[in-house]
Structures are given as structure tokens and as C-alpha cells.
Amino acid sequence: MRRSALNTRDRELDRFRFRLAVAAVAVVLSFSTLIGRFVYLQIFQHEYFTTRAEDNRISLVPIVPNRGVIVDRSGTVLARNYSAFTLEITPSKVPDLDATIDALGQLIEVLPKDRKRFRKLLEESKTFESLPIRTRLSDQEVAKFAANRFRFPGVEVRARLFRQYPLGEVASHALGYIGRINKRDLEVIDDNGQLANYKGTDHIGKTGLEQKYEFQLHGEAGYEQVEIDAGGRAVRSLARTAPVTGNNLTLTLDVKLQQITEKAFGDRRGALVAIEPSTGGILALVSTPTYDPNLFVDGIRTDDWDLLNNSPDKPLVNRALNGAYPPGSTFKPLMALAALELGKRTASQTISDPGFFNFGGHHFRDDKKGGHGTVDMYKSIVHSCDTYYYMLANDMGIDNIARFMGSLGLGSRTGIDIEGESEGVLPSQEWKKRRFKRPEQQKWYAGETISIGIGQGYNAYTPIQLAQAMATIANDGVMYRPHLVRYITDSKTGAKTYIEPQPLRTLPWKPQNIEIIKKAMIGVNKEGTGARAFAGAAYESAGKTGTAQVFSLKGADYKAGKLKQELRDHALFIAFAPADKPKIALVVLVENGGFGAQSAAPIARMVFDYYLLGKLPKGPAQEDEAAEEEEGE
Numbered sequence: 315m316r317r318s319a320l321n322t323r324d325r326e327l328d329r330f331r332f333r334l335a336v337a338a339v340a341v342v343l344s345f346s347t348l349i350g351r352f353v354y355l356q357i358f359q360h361e362y363f364t365t366r367a368e369d370n371r372i373s374l375v376p377i378v379p380n381r382g383v384i385v386d387r388s389g390t391v392l393a394r395n396y397s398a399f400t401l402e403i404t405p406s407k408v409p410d411l412d413a414t415i416d417a418l419g420q421l422i423e424v425l426p427k428d429r430k431r432f433r434k435l436l437e438e439s440k441t442f443e444s445l446p447i448r449t450r451l452s453d454q455e456v457a458k459f460a461a462n463r464f465r466f467p468g469v470e471v472r473a474r475l476f477r478q479y480p481l482g483e484v485a486s487h488a489l490g491y492i493g494r495i496n497k498r499d500l501e502v503i504d505d506n507g508q509l510a511n512y513k514g515t516d517h518i519g520k521t522g523l524e525q526k527y528e529f530q531l532h533g534e535a536g537y538e539q540v541e542i543d544a545g546g547r548a549v550r551s552l553a554r555t556a557p558v559t560g561n562n563l564t565l566t567l568d569v570k571l572q573q574i575t576e577k578a579f580g581d582r583r584g585a586l587v588a589i590e591p592s593t594g595g596i597l598a599l600v601s602t603p604t605y606d607p608n609l610f611v612d613g614i615r616t617d618d619w620d621l622l623n624n625s626p627d628k629p630l631v632n633r634a635l636n637g638a639y640p641p642g643s644t645f646k647p648l649m650a651l652a653a654l655e656l657g658k659r660t661a662s663q664t665i666s667d668p669g670f671f672n673f674g675g676h677h678f679r680d681d682k683k684g685g686h687g688t689v690d691m692y693k694s695i696v697h698s699c700d701t702y703y704y705m706l707a708n709d710m711g712i713d714n715i716a717r718f719m720g721s722l723g724l725g726s727r728t729g730i731d732i733e734g735e736s737e738g739v740l741p742s743q744e745w746k747k748r749r750f751k752r753p754e755q756q757k758w759y760a761g762e763t764i765s766i767g768i769g770q771g772y773n774a775y776t777p778i779q780l781a782q783a784m785a786t787i788a789n790d791g792v793m794y795r796p797h798l799v800r801y802i803t804d805s806k807t808g809a810k811t812y813i814e815p816q817p818l819r820t821l822p823w824k825p826q827n828i829e830i831i832k833k834a835m836i837g838v839n840k841e842g843t844g845a846r847a848f849a850g851a852a853y854e855s856a857g858k859t860g861t862a863q864v865f866s867l868k869g870a871d872y873k874a875g876k877l878k879q880e881l882r883d884h885a886l887f888i889a890f891a892p893a894d895k896p897k898i899a900l901v902v903l904v905e906n907g908g909f910g911a912q913s914a915a916p917i918a919r920m921v922f923d924y925y926l927l928g929k930l931p932k933g934p935a936q937e938d939e940a941a942e943e944e945e946g947e
Contacts, residue, residue: 376514378475379533382560384489384523386569387800392489393479393524399456400474401448405436407468414466415447421462422455424448431613435494444470449612477517477611483604485572487632488565488596488732488798490522491607493614511535520610523563523798526731530802533560559805566595566800574924575600578917580934583905585633587781587796588921591890591899593815594785594794596730597925598900599778601633635730638738638774639903642860642910643698644888645769647831648783649706650691652718654827658710661691661830671704671764678704678764695834695858696842700768707767712758715766716742721821722783723793724775729818730796738779741772770863777901780888785899788856788890790828791821832856836893844887847915853926857889857918859910882906887914891922898925 384393401422408414415432418424428448435445451459456471463469477492495503499518503509506529512518513535519525536557575586579602586600603625609618622630631637653659669685671678680686680700686693694702707715719725725740739745743758750756765771778796786793794815801812835856839848843859862884885907890899900918907913916935923929 377536377538377554377557378514378516379535379557380475380559381477381492381533382527382531382562382805384531384563384565386565386567386572388568388570389564390569391480392485392565392567392569393477395475396478397473397475398449399451399471400446401451401455401459402444402446402470402472403432404444404468404470414469418447418466418469421458422448422451427615427617430616434616435613444472446474446612449474449476474516479607481569481573482608483606484576485567485569485599486522486604486607487601487634488522488567488572488599489607490524490526490732491520491610492517492524493520493610494518508532517611521734522732523565525733527563527799527802531560531563533805534558561805562803564800564803564810565798566590566593566597567599567798568597568925571921571925572598572600574931575917575921576602576604577933578920578931578935579904582907582913583627583633584907584914585637585777585903586900586917586921587634587777588898588900588925589781589785589796591785591789591794591896594782594796595800595815596796596798597898598921599634599798601631601635601637603627603629605629632732632734633903633905634777635732635735636776637903638736638776639884639886640771640773640862641769641775641780642862642884642886643700643769644780644858644860644886644901644910645767645773646698646703647695647787647835647858647888648719648722649703649710649715649767650695650834651787651823651827651831652715653691653706653710654830655718655823656710656714658714659691659706664688664690665702665705667699667701669701671701671708673704673708673764674761676761691830692834692837695831696837698843698859703767704764705767707763707765708760710763710767712763712766713742715763716740716745721819722786723818724779724783726779728778728782728796730778731798731813735778736776738776739772739774741766745772769860777903780886780901781899784888784890784901785896786821787828787831788896788899790825791823793818793821832893835889839889843911844889844915847911847919851919851922853891853922854893855889855891855922856893857887857915859915860886860888861909862886882908885910885913887911887918889915889918889922891926898922 381395383391383395385391401418403411403414405411415424415429424447432445432447451471459471479486479489479491494516495512495518503512503518508529511532511534515532515535519528519531524531534557536555538554539552541552571588575588575598579586579600582602584602586598587596588598589595590597605622609615650659654661665688667680667685667687667689669680669683678700681698685701686697686699689699689702693699720740725738727735727737746758747756762771766773782793782796795818797813799813801810803810835858836854838844838859839851839855839857844857848855848857883906885904887902887910888900890896898921900921902914902917904913904917920931920935924931
């Protein structure tokens with residue numbers, strides 16, 4: 315019995331010792347694992363976790379660079395920057411957004427327009443982005459918020475750079491504007507490998523030069539290393555890499571000429587493009603009505619956007635680059651030059667004008683009842699004889715016309731340094747096949763060529779194309795690419811990179827043919843349809859008036875006073891001066907302005923008087939009421 319008890323005791327003692335040994339092994343293994351892990355982390359992973367710790371302690375804050383300045387050819391500032399404080403909310407850090415905005419409104423004035431803009435930005439942005447609820451805070455407002463900041467988690471006062479256009483609406487279609495970056499903009503930024511450079515940047519060029527030269531104007535972002543505490547608050551700055559200011563643009567634009575031209579239009583819709591023929595530099599690029607690009611800087615208010623977007627005058631449309639219009643009788647000098655170059659006419663060859671051209675049983679009427687009598691090339695341009703060009707178009711054929719006009723750049727983009735330029739329409743047999751789907755629509759009929767000769771029919775060109783063609787004639791066939799930027803100044807070195815004039819082509823015209831056309835265009839402003847507008851001018855100029863139909867009269871007489879304004883003809887005028895050594899070439903378009911001599915030519919006279927003589931106008935160009943009686947366009 316006693317031995318059995320001893321055996322039981324020995325067995326229990328053995329089991330205890332076994333369990334103790336197992337526990338000891340487990341403890342040793344556990345401590346070995348911990349020590350191994352400790353060695354691994356402290357020795358082998360030391361650099362990695364040190365970096366992680368530094369990342370938690372140090373934050374890289376991007377510093378947005380100053381945007382480059384834009385100035386005109388004489389140094390007048392057209393676009394610049396200034397710093398101001400904004401009150402901003404990070405929606406993801408605010409538990410009750412509406413309540414927070416209401417509370418802020420009791421402390422600092424927050425208008426309904428501010429709330430609308432904030433909501434619009436909220437729809438377009440991510441919840442973790444900081445969005446402005448109020449901009450341009452006064453010092454008193456900044457101080458008031460600073461004293462109450464503890465009440466508003468997720469709300470901060472930040473210093474921001476704002477774009478400013480000091481001349482307001484002047485040259486707005488050329489300059490364009492900046493706006494907040496959206497998804498499409500991010501794709502463009504990414505495609506250009508600029509994502510890192512745009513960290514912290516909220517705005518980007520949306521239109522005009524601001525868009526075209528975005529990556530030159532933007533600059534290089536800087537970074538600040540900031541030590542932060544456990545609550546995410548900045549403690550101190552550790553290091554700073556300064557941003558690099560964007561490059562500056564100096565334009566070919568003469569802003570005084572631009573202002574005078576815009577004023578000359580008054581409240582009329584239209585466009586003007588003035589070019590330096592020897593370089594292609596744009597002296598003035600006007601589209602009226604204009605708009606104020608400052609409205610877009612903070613995010614345009616809904617009512618302002620509706621006013622601009624829904625206006626029947628379409629102020630946001632750049633008519634100089636996007637409007638396509640029939641050239642009317644301004645097409646006639648180009649047709650005459652084509653006839654000389656192609657051997658279809660000589661300068662002395664005449665026609666008898668009875669006041670119409672009969673083709674296929676249809677009478678194509680001349681503007682002058684009874685006709686112009688005997689007409690040579692000079693008279694056909696000076697007195698704008700339609701019948702001469704009906705016959706000429708029929709003799710030349712549509713494809714010959716298209717080839718010659720295409721060489722002048724009509725119907726194709728000029729390559730001006732602004733995005734979104736339209737092509738216009740240069741009609742031809744091939745164009746019609748592409749344009750229409752049904753076979754019967756694709757066929758070109760000989761009768762369609764007749765009206766092409768006087769700049770009507772399918773003809774539709776942009777003012778910039780017509781201005782380039784006019785500058786090419788003024789420059790004896792040497793065509794330059796129109797451009798607005800004269801040179802770019804590097805903000806770091808001050809070095810200037812000039813945009814060298816780019817001759818696109820030299821057209822193989824015979825000098826005597828160019829002189830014939832120039833002489834006739836000089837005659838227009840001396841004794842023809844432009845004579846009234848240029849009476850008493852101290853310089854000799856060359857020009858051509860034009861009237862483009864908005865709709866077909868179907869044989870009826872044109873009476874502007876009996877038509878709605880939007881149905882009245884467009885008024886055009888092309889010109890260059892001085893005639894012997896041209897310094898400026900231009901096209902003027904007045905939408906629904908009626909006759910070119912009446913509405914467009916007086917604007918050109920005002921532009922030439924200032925640019926060549928320094929003569930300042932007293933007000934908008936006045937329409938020449940008497941011109942309507944003599945106009946034969």
C-alpha cells in the first residue's frame with residue numbers, strides 16, 4: 315500500500331517536472347523570439363523605422379510659386395499676382411459643415427454668394443482638400459478668427475496668391491483667365507509629367523495665353539520641412555526649399571491700341587485683328603463684347619456665370635479666332651490676284667456689266683442697278699463690281715479658287731499661340747464630299763461657284779485668317795505665323811527667349827501682280843468705297859470694304875431698317891498702312907453692322923490714326939450714314 319502511494323507520488327512528480335520543462339522551453343523560445351525580433355528591428359530595420367518616425371514627425375508642405383507676370387510690348391502689366399488671406403475649411407475634418415459655416419458667419423461675414431461658391435467647389439473637389447469659404451480677409455477679420463480658432467476644428471486662415479488683371483476687360487480674350495484645377499486639368503498635368511510640381515496648386519490657366527503658356531507661367535514649387543506634434547500641429551520649421559517664380563511673358567500686343575480699338579466698337583459685336591506684316595506679331599486682338607477675367611479667379615459666382623453664358627451677345631466667344639464669317643467683298647482682291655497668277659485675267663481686260671450675270675437661267679445680281687458699265691480689274695476692286703467676280707469665278711472653277719485661297723491660309727488654322735482656333739470653311743469639291751452624306755448633296759454644281767467669287771456661298775473664314783491673308787499681301791507674299799508672345803523672360807537668370815518670327819511660306823507671286831492689287835486697294839480708300847472713311851488721312855492706305863449676307867434675300871432688296879438686327883448683314887473691312895511700307899495690316903468685322911464702309915472702315919481709320927500718328931480718338935467710331943448710298947459691295 316505504501317509502495318503504491320510512493321509510485322503515484324513519483325509519477326505526479328515526473329509529470330510536474332515534464333510540464334515545468336515544457337513551460338521553461340516555451341519561455342525560452344518566447345524570449346528568444348522577442349530578442350530576435352528586437353535585434354531585427356533595432357539593427358536590421360533601424361534605418362527603415364527611423365525614416366518612418368521622421369515621416370511621422372516631419373511633414374513636407376508644398377510652397378506654391380508666384381505665377382509669371384504678363385506685360386504688353388511697352389511693359390504695361392496685364393496680369394500679375396498679389397497675396398491675401400483666405401478662410402478655408404477642410405470638409406473631412408468638420409463634423410457638421412452647415413453648423414460650422416453658420417457659426418463662422420456670426421464671427422466673420424459670409425455672404426450667400428460665398429456659400430454658393432463654396433458648395434460649387436465642394437462638388438468639384440475631394441473632401442480632404444482645403445476649400446475657401448471667404449477670400450481677401452481684412453486684418454481685423456484675421457485677428458478675430460485667430461482669437462476664436464479653438465472653436466473651429468478643420469478651419470484655417472491661409473495666405474494665398476491671387477491672380478489679378480489690372481485692366482479688367484481689356485484684351486480678355488487674348489489673356490484668358492485661370493480657374494480651379496479639375497479632373498481634366500489633372501490629366502493634362504500628369505501627361506506633361508508635372509504632378510509633383512503642382513502639389514498645393516489650386517489654379518491653372520483655362521483659356522488664352524494663361525492656358526497656352528501654363529507651364530512657363532507656373533514656375534517650380536518649393537517645399538518646407540515642418541516638425542509636427544502628435545496632434546498634427548506645426549511646431550517649427552526645419553528646412554525650406556524656396557519656390558521658383560514662373561517666367562514672365564512680354565507680348566507683341568500694344569495695349570493702348572487694344573484699348574482704343576475696343577472703345578471704337580462701342581456696344582457693337584465684332585472682332586478686329588491687327589498684325590505687323592513683317593513679323594506676324596499681333597498688335598491688337600479684339601473680340602467684343604468682352605468680359606472681366608477677374609470674375610473667374612476665386613471661382614465665378616453662379617449669377618455672373620449665367621449672365622455671361624446665357625447672354626445673346628456671347629461675350630465668352632473669341633470671335634477673332636472662333637467666329638467663321640463669309641468674307642463678302644473683301645474676297646475680291648484675293649480673287650483678282652488669283653486671276654492674275656493663274657492667267658485667267660489681265661489687269662486691262664474688261665467686261666461689260668449690265669447689272670447681273672446670267673447663269674443657267676438664274677440672274678446673279680450686282681449691287682448697282684444697271685451695272686457699272688465697262689469694268690477692268692482696277693475698277694472691279696475700287697467700285698466693288700459683283701458681276702466681274704461672278705464671271706471670274708465661273709471661268710476659274712471652284713478647285714482653282716480653293717487651291718489659291720488655301721495657299722493664303724484660308725480654311726486652316728493659322729497656328730496662333732492660343733488654343734481652340736477654328737478652321738473655317740474653304741469650299742471645294744473634295745470638301746463637299748466630306749461635308750455631306752447623301753450622294754446628291756456631295757456633288758458640286760457649277761452654279762454654286764458663282765457666289766463664291768464675291769465671298770458668299772459656303773465661304774466662312776475667321777478674322778485671324780483674313781488678317782493673315784491681308785498681312786501676306788502687304789508683305790509681298792511672305793507669310794508669317796501670327797503670334798502674341800514676343801519673348802519669355804527666365805525668372806532665375808533674366809535671360810530672354812525670343813519667339814522668332816516664323817515665315818510659314820513665301821508665295822511665288824509675280825511682283826507686278828501684287829502691285830496691281832495694291833494699287834487698286836489704295837484706290838478703294840481714295841476714290842472708292844473706303845474714301846469717306848479715309849478722307850483727309852495724313853498717310854496713304856490700302857483697303858477693301860465688304861458686306862456679308864447673314865441670310866438669302868431671294869431676289870428682294872436689302873433694307874436694313876426693316877430687318878431684325880440679328881438678320882442684318884455683317885460689315886467687314888481689310889486694310890494695311892502705310893501703303894508703300896506697311897507697318898500694320900488688319901481686318902475689322904462688325905456683326906450685323908450693315909455696310910463695311912459704314913460700320914467697319916471708320917474703326918480701321920481710328921486704329922491707323924493712333925498707331926501711325928499717335929492720334930487719340932474721343933469716343934467710339936461713328937458710323938458713316940452717307941456710306942450706305944454709295945456702297946457697292
